[in-house]
Amino acid sequence: xxxxxxxxxxxxxxxxxxxxxxxxxxxxxxxxxxxxxxxxxxxxxxxxxxxxxxxxxxxxxxxxxxxxxxxxxxxxxxxxxxxxxxxxxxxxxxxxxxxxxxxxxxxxxxxxxxxxxxxxxxxxxxxxxxxxxxxxxxxxxxxxxxxxxxxxxxxxxxxxxxxxxxxxxxxxxxxxxxxxxxxxxxxxxxxxxxxxxxxxxxxxxxxxxxxxxxxxxxxxxxxxxxxxxxxxxxxxxxxxxxxxxxxxxxxxxxxxxxxxxxxxxxxxxxxxxxxxxxxxxxxxxxxxxxxxxxxxxxxxxxxxxxxxxxxxxxxxxxxxxxxxxxxxxxxxxxxxxxxxxxxxxxxxxxxxxxxxxxxxxxxxxxxxxxxxxxxxxxxxxxxxxxxxxxxxxxxxxxxxxxxxxxxxxxxxxxxxxxxxxxxxxxxxxx
Ligand SMILES: NC(=O)c1ccc[n+]([C@@H]2O[C@H](COP(=O)([O-])OP(=O)(O)OC[C@H]3O[C@@H](n4cnc5c(N)ncnc54)[C@H](OP(=O)(O)O)[C@@H]3O)[C@@H](O)[C@H]2O)c1
Numbered sequence: 001x002x003x004x005x006x007x008x009x010x011x012x013x014x015x016x017x018x019x020x021x022x023x024x025x026x027x028x029x030x031x032x033x034x035x036x037x038x039x040x041x042x043x044x045x046x047x048x049x050x051x052x053x054x055x056x057x058x059x060x061x062x063x064x065x066x067x068x069x070x071x072x073x074x075x076x077x078x079x080x081x082x083x084x085x086x087x088x089x090x091x092x093x094x095x096x097x098x099x100x101x102x103x104x105x106x107x108x109x110x111x112x113x114x115x116x117x118x119x120x121x122x123x124x125x126x127x128x129x130x131x132x133x134x135x136x137x138x139x140x141x142x143x144x145x146x147x148x149x150x151x152x153x154x155x156x157x158x159x160x161x162x163x164x165x166x167x168x169x170x171x172x173x174x175x176x177x178x179x180x181x182x183x184x185x186x187x188x189x190x191x192x193x194x195x196x197x198x199x200x201x202x203x204x205x206x207x208x209x210x211x212x213x214x215x216x217x218x219x220x221x222x223x224x225x226x227x228x229x230x231x232x233x234x235x236x237x238x239x240x241x242x243x244x245x246x247x248x249x250x251x252x253x254x255x256x257x258x259x260x261x262x263x264x265x266x267x268x269x270x271x272x273x274x275x276x277x278x279x280x281x282x283x284x285x286x287x288x289x290x291x292x293x294x295x296x297x298x299x300x301x302x303x304x305x306x307x308x309x310x311x312x313x314x315x316x317x318x319x320x321x322x323x324x325x326x327x328x329x330x331x332x333x334x335x336x337x338x339x340x341x342x343x344x345x346x347x348x349x350x351x352x353x354x355x356x357x358x359x360x361x362x363x364x365x366x367x368x369x370x371x372x373x374x375x376x377x378x379x380x381x382x383x384x385x386x387x388x389x390x391x392x393x394x395x396x397x398x399x400x401x402x403x404x405x406x407x408x409x410x411x412x413x414x415x416x417x418x419x420x421x422x423x424x425x426x427x428x429x430x
Pocket of ligand 1: 008009010011012013014042043044045046048077078079080081084102103104105129130133299300301302305
């Protein structure tokens with residue numbers, strides 16, 4: 001029996017879905033007893049040249065051709081953004097259609113509303129592609145790992161920033177030059193702010209943390225810092241101190257106290273996340289029973305993203321076959337404290353520019369001693385006749401205490417700049 005599918009959007013992801021579903025139709029029929037068939041495709045411009053072969057009669061600019069067609073039972077949303085994607089998805093769910101989406105912006109901001117609409121209509125809502133592209137993250141967290149209390153999530157969830165930071169590490173180039181190159185190669189958008197300011201990674205963290213920590217997390221719960229201020233000097237000192245700089249999306253749950261952050265951090269080279277380079281994504285998870293786990297792969301791209309979407313299609317078809325649609329989607333949430341202001345104590349990296357004269361380091365050491373901050377390692381280098389640069393790795397310290405000490409340092413006449421203050425993620429026996 002054919003199951004008719006309406007596809008919303010036929011861009012990078014939508015084209016991959018058309019391609020892969022056509023290739024795998026026989027296999028899917030063998031697996032599920034049902035044959036998926038895309039019958040209508042919503043686009044903005046039906047005359048635009050497409051990367052895939054689509055019969056022109058399938059293209060439409062009218063969403064109602066899909067949303068109000070009673071023969072279409074599955075809708076795949078690959079438009080992106082909040083509106084009109086959210087209204088289309090809600091209309092599809094209310095019309096009793098199963099929905100699969102790759103849209104992290106919509107799920108991060110309206111996930112609760114959308115999951116509730118699916119639960120009410122007793123239909124499936126699946127969004128494996130919304131976080132980590134091809135990497136299975138949602139299903140492992142929602143199903144395979146539910147016997148665990150997840151205490152830590154640490155992810156490289158944005159391919160563009162990981163590409164930029166990897167290039168800065170391998171070439172020694174400055175941020176602006178690598179960003180320009182990434183834009184020329186099409187790896188970064190013309191307006192890259194959502195990626196480089198950390199918002200894209202934060203949306204993905206909100207989705208993962210909601211599932212992993214079983215508590216509703218919104219973007220406002222996440223402290224977000226981007227990578228614009230990272231310089232070639234930071235990258236070089238990180239390397240000397242045995243680490244690489246990554247944009248990390250971090251969540252921890254300490255007995256119901258949840259803390260979430262997105263920002264650049266030094267990752268020690270012995271940590272598996274330090275080896276995740278270029279546009280690859282990875283998520284490191286700690287579960288109380290499973291221990292450490294790491295998921296790694298392509299976080300974007302036409303076919304990698306389609307791989308996750310078509311996997312969701314197969315689940316929807318299986319559920320239809322077994323008459324269990326809509327029963328696995330809903331999750332019970334638990335009220336927890338989501339603490340925005342108080343990240344956990346950790347080691348930190350600081351880079352300062354100071355006057356190159358005797359006694360300056362002693363002044364810095366005295367301020368740190370007063371604040372009870374101890375230094376693990378220090379690298380000092382002369383910049384020119386009057387100035388020197390000092391890179392310091394501290395022992396674990398609360399970011400609040402360090403911030404206060406940094407304010408005092410900034411007031412010292414011989415401390416010219418405090419360039420960077422970054423947390424450090426410890427390696428160890430991973
Ligand atoms: N690209 C990736 O690698 C990737 C990875 C993971 C997740 N995602 C997510 O997947 C979604 C799609 O991304 P994409 O890269 O495929 O985007 P895209 O290439 O820009 O494609 C968007 C498609 O949606 C159509 N569309 C946009 N607005 C519309 C509207 N108002 N009405 C009707 N059709 C509309 C466009 O029609 P026209 O073709 O006529 O312009 C286009 O076909 C986003 O949510 C994105 O975050 C993408």
